[in-house]
């Protein structure tokens with residue numbers, strides 16, 4: 001528009017050019033706002049971070065030590081936290097005793113299967129900035145170190161692809177960065193600066209990481225508490241920026257082994273447990289998304305490159321497609337999106353491929369929405385309005401248990417088990433087990449009578465029903481529980 005104006009008037013003076021820019025800026029901000037407020041059902045936008053949390057943090061460990069498996073792993077798993085482990089393939093062995101303090105392949109394979117990331121820290125931990133660029137055939141060159149460390153990790157860790165790199169000694173320069181970008185999706189260096197929410201190219205290959213430096217003396221666990229407080233303050237400030245960062249650690253050992261641990265600034269088990277329990281709290285409060293560096297990398301790139309198309313939308317269902325221009329073999333991480341739904345929706349069922357999710361609608365500044373996790377290019381997404389008033393998974397009520405049907409998905413029949421327990425006032429309970437379709441319409445009554453406490457199994461035959469998602473709900477006394485099942489014909 002500005003260009004056309006310029007052509008028509010030939011030349012314009014500075015004052016009117018300034019006015020035009022102001023008008024354009026106002027116009028754009030109005031358009032930008034109205035796009036979110038007046039969007040129709042199916043219109044969507046990505047949350048900055050997974051689950052709409054405020055900021056993101058990756059916990060990373062370097063060098064592939066045995067103590068990471070023995071000590072860091074159980075602490076992380078205790079709090080359900082995932083971390084990234086940067087290993088040098090040439091230093092990992094097939095069995096113990098290993099090389100010096102390094103671990104074995106089996107250890108890092110086990111952690112990979114638990115959802116931790118195994119990234120590359122080069123083959124031999126050289127000073128990368130002192131090497132020649134070289135090529136993938138010449139040992140001792142930058143490209144050889146980058147390429148073969150990934151190849152060897154991919155060969156051993158088969159349930160995930162190695163996509164991120166940590167520079168040995170955190171040393172890198174522009175040449176190292178650009179060669180790293182040929183092999184990896186992102187790379188971590190060092191430093192206490194916070195990473196931008198949308199890194200540019202250079203920032204993707206010089207991601208910062210906070211390393212905790214423990215002051216001497218370290219005679220008792222209390223001596224390390226000031227470093228815990230400092231780190232917590234730093235993470236709180238990270239949360240307030242809405243950005244992300246990473247934490248860099250090496251070994252994790254029992255406190256009384258600290259003095260015998262020759263590697264950089266080991267964490268004690270006690271200290272790391274304190275940190276993880278605090279991080280878990282921040283995560284549960286929806287303030288901090290804690291994920292591997294690889295998954296945060298995937299999320300940001302997907303969030304910054306997606307587009308979508310609403311294929312169909314009416315008052316009961318929405319069909320849409322979410323796509324990006326990224327490599328689907330790597331970029332298949334669920335992206336959290338707000339999706340606009342009609343104003344009278346309370347619950348929605350989401351289907352994508354064989355994934356089924358139940359969502360609760362809520363109202364925010366943009367109107368009625370659901371928060372959904374969608375895999376870009378992971379297939380068409382269908383949302384259905386649900387009329388039922390509550391959906392809960394794995395309900396264990398006071399006096400009965402409703403189990404998941406088996407088989408599931410099923411065709412055409414499946415079995416539903418439940419247990420009525422003796423706890424409660426009356427021994428005889430009035431029980432009802434009903435099946436509903438996706439719109440909440442009752443399609444079958446399987447039980448409708450008084451039952452004594454005990455285990456029950458009911459067969460449900462759906463021969464006359466179409467493929468789709470169904471719900472079964474058990475009422476017993478004043479309690480009820482509901483579960484979903486999938487009929488695939």
Ligand SMILES: [Zn+2]
Nearest residue numbers: 062063168169
């Ligand atoms: Zn290192």
